[in-house]
Amino acid sequence: MKNIVILISGRGSNMEAxxxxxxxxxxxxRIAAVISNRAxxxxxEFAAARGIPTAVVPNKEYPTREAFDAALQAVIDRFAxxxxxxxxxxxxxxxxxxxxxxxxxxxIHPSLLPLFPGLHTHEAALAAGHAEHGAxxxxxxxxxxHGPMVDQVSVPVLPGDTADTLAQRLLVQEHVxxxxxxxxxxxDKLIVENGQVYGPHRPRDSAxxxxxxx
Numbered sequence: 001m002k003n004i005v006i007l008i009s010g011r012g013s014n015m016e017a018x019x020x021x022x023x024x025x026x027x028x029x030r031i032a033a034v035i036s037n038r039a040x041x042x043x044x045e046f047a048a049a050r051g052i053p054t055a056v057v058p059n060k061e062y063p064t065r066e067a068f069d070a071a072l073q074a075v076i077d078r079f080a081x082x083x084x085x086x087x088x089x090x091x092x093x094x095x096x097x098x099x100x101x102x103x104x105x106x107x108i109h110p111s112l113l114p115l116f117p118g119l120h121t122h123e124a125a126l127a128a129g130h131a132e133h134g135a136x137x138x139x140x141x142x143x144x145x146h147g148p149m150v151d152q153v154s155v156p157v158l159p160g161d162t163a164d165t166l167a168q169r170l171l172v173q174e175h176v177x178x179x180x181x182x183x184x185x186x187x188d189k190l191i192v193e194n195g196q197v198y199g200p201h202r203p204r205d206s207a208x209x210x211x212x213x214x
Contacts, residue, residue, distance in 0.1 A: 002082035002186050003032035007072075007089035012043020013171060014087040014108055014178050019050060021179035029186045032079040035072070037091060053079070059091060069097040083185055086140065087178070095142040103192065105140040106185065108178045110170060112136060112152055117145035122163040122170075133157050133166055135174045137181040139192065148197045150190060153177045 004022070006015045012034070019031055034047035037059040044054045055075050062068035068091075076084060086107040098105070111121040112134040125133040134154035141147035153173045157166060184190050190199040198204045 002029040003080050004029050004083050004085055005032050005076050005079050005081040006034045006085045006087050008034060008036050008041050008043040008087050009038055009090040010041055010043065010088050012041065012046065012087055014174055015043050016046055017175035018085060018087065018179050018182055019052070021183070025183065027183055027186055032081060035075060065094050069094045073097055073100060083182065085182060092144060098140055098142045103139065106150065106182060107138055107140050108174055109136050109138065109145050110167070112154060113138065113145055113149060122166045125157060126161060126163060126166065131157055133170060135170055135177055137178055148192050148195050150181045150197050151177060151201050
């Protein structure tokens, strides 16, 4: 059984989707802990109700990002993670922290990377007039939202869409995309070579982008 540690900052809907999928599909893994930088993160209540260990490492109690990341790393490592999952964890991580979990930390970002790294992606997609928007699961590297892409999902941008309506429609697809990608990792189905990720979605002999449209 592999250990998964999930980091959240808020309600953690993607965390919930991962937990539910792991239970329903009987993954060869356990959700070892859910950790937040905010004591009021609603997702902690869901995890505790499921019997999952929880912890809080308040970033405001540390004078620097490095000090916070060191404290967070110490808590994470108590659970011996095979994979660290960022699920709405609203912190920019230091290079040393990222290096410590190199090759075993995933993030989901609400855009079709490399488009729109950073915040306010739904507003950016609407402002750019794009016909499609989406989400990307990627390995975390020191460069924000630029790690090797595992998989993507897209949704159409509809007439009259607002940032909120677009975000809600995309979130439904994120809840399918993220658990699937995490399960591939847990089942040792992902291979990273030269910045490219190969797996069930992208055979090694394929030159197509790592995408999966619904």
